[in-house]
Amino acid sequence: MNTPTDTHTSFTLAGQPAARGIAIGRAVLAPSSRMDVAHDFITPAQVPAELARLAAAREAVAARLQRLRADMPRDTPAELSAMLDVHLMMLLDEVMAAETARWVRERHYNAEWAIATQLEVLSRQFDEMEDAYLRERKADVAQVAARLLRELRGVPASPLSAPAPLQALQDGAAAALPAPAGGSEASLVLIASDLSPADMLQFKKRVFAGFATDEGSSASHTAIVARSLDIPSVVGAGQASQRIRQDDVVIIDGDAGLIHVNPGPAMLEEYRGRRQQAERQRQRLAQIASTPAVTQDGQPIELLANIEQPADTAAALAASAVGVGLLRSEFLFMGREGRLPDEEEQYAAYSAAVQGMRGLPVTIRTVDVGADKPLDARHPSPHQNPAMSLRAIRWSLSEPAMFLVQLRAILRAAAHGPVQMLIPMLAHGSEIRQTLELIARARAQLQARGQAHGPCAVGAMIEIPAAALTAPLFLRHFDFLSIGTNDLVQYTLAIDRADPAVAHLYDPLHPAVLRLIAGTIAAGRAHGKPVCVCGEMAGDAAMTALLLGLGLRSFSMHPARILAVKQQILQSDASRLAAWAQAVIASDEPAELLAQRP
Missing domain, CATH: 3.50.30.10 (Phosphohistidine domain)
Incomplete structure (x- = not known):
């Protein structure tokens, strides 16, 4: 045969x-x-029955997902249970359900057509996002819609x-x-x-x-x-x-x-x-999981975890992370059709992350969404560049009432353990002053209420070349800096990292990028304040020696990458790497020297 x-x-x-x-x-x-969807108009008399079909499908799919959640074995990764929760949240979201039902009630679409139409509306909103992580959440909406369509078709089994x-x-x-x-x-x-x-x-x-x-x-x-x-x-x-x-x-x-x-x-x-x-x-x-991350010349290195949701703390601890260097708070804000999370919801989520780390520090980044994110049904102008528009701290400062809600929630969570606050996309001194004033106001509001809150170091993300070039200004105001290399590369090289047509030009080893990173690390050392790298470069073991040679002593990455980076640290003599690292960043072709590490 x-x-x-x-x-x-x-x-x-x-x-x-x-x-x-x-x-x-x-x-x-x-x-x-995916299924072909029947596009049928219904009569006004059929609207109640069609709405009942929608509601029944929603309840059946929710019950199925809840059973899956309950039956998960103990060794199931936290990421998986958290993502099932995201699907349940989307499925049970009353705003999303109401918008879907509106197509049936007002346009007289059949249930399947209504789901497909609402999916198309949400997909366009997600496509307009600049942030790659949030843009990929479109797939979650599509998967929830597919389950509803299967239920309506009478074939509810998993694909x-x-x-x-x-x-x-x-x-x-x-x-x-x-x-x-x-x-x-x-x-x-x-x-x-x-x-x-x-x-x-x-x-x-x-x-x-x-x-x-x-x-x-x-x-x-x-x-x-x-x-x-x-x-x-x-x-x-x-x-x-x-x-x-x-x-x-x-x-x-x-x-x-x-x-x-x-x-x-x-x-x-x-x-x-x-x-x-x-x-x-x-x-x-696996044998080095419990080994402290210390270089051969005795330099202790901090290995932190980037996490998406509070449930991810289990993976961070399992990977021997000594804290969370980046908790993305966007998971609380995305896909809610303008209904923002209130203070109690945010406080509960941040507290869960703090308690999940069992006394280890947690750095919470304030929300990195904006005009291009799906907070409501508005669409940015087609002439806007979402990467350069009202996003991250720019959006937060334009909505101070919303921002104060988040700041109070973070400060309250700090009563449960060590918390740091990280501010994204700062570039101007005026933004720094406004942000710090709002943090002080949020703390004063909690004191006036008599609500428990804790101390909270405040740091700035360095992800815009202007911020890297003026790092001393930032270090006069902030307790620490965290370099977001993904956006720093994007903004330095004018490359949309989500655009496949120019993806080949996205180069973390470009001399300009490396010099901005090196300058930021050097500025932190000169001011006696910590600098962390929390972008993809931190989790790339091929970059570990270079970052060590540049003086970096704090790395934050996906938990799955920690042990590979730790191995590189244990094999490195940081003092011997310094001269080589300077030669790499001074070179016109850094990639050629990267393989010639001492």
């Missing part, structure tokens, strides 16, 4: 790496969660329900799959158009070695969960689910973002070797 590598064409697809590692196995194609090879695996019959040429690969890899957090729960219960999706990016919820589960994966691979056939032999290269389909024996052997090497490396890294 011929194997797939004998009869099927070999080819390679490129996507975005979501979770590192190598997976080799047979393809399992997940049925698409992962029982494709044939998957069911065979559950029945212990995975060995029935024919082995590829050059060795035995009983593992399976999942190929899908997209995966929701609920699908990922099903995914965790199966025995998949890896997965690839047509949609998504490295900032999508699917990618975040994949990293928490430590499953090699590639997202945003275009037409993977159309081009790959059931039972094709597939290599998922989560390091390079590549999918090799029906590879030849030589490539299979090479990747098997890389997979074994990666497993040995994983075992070695």
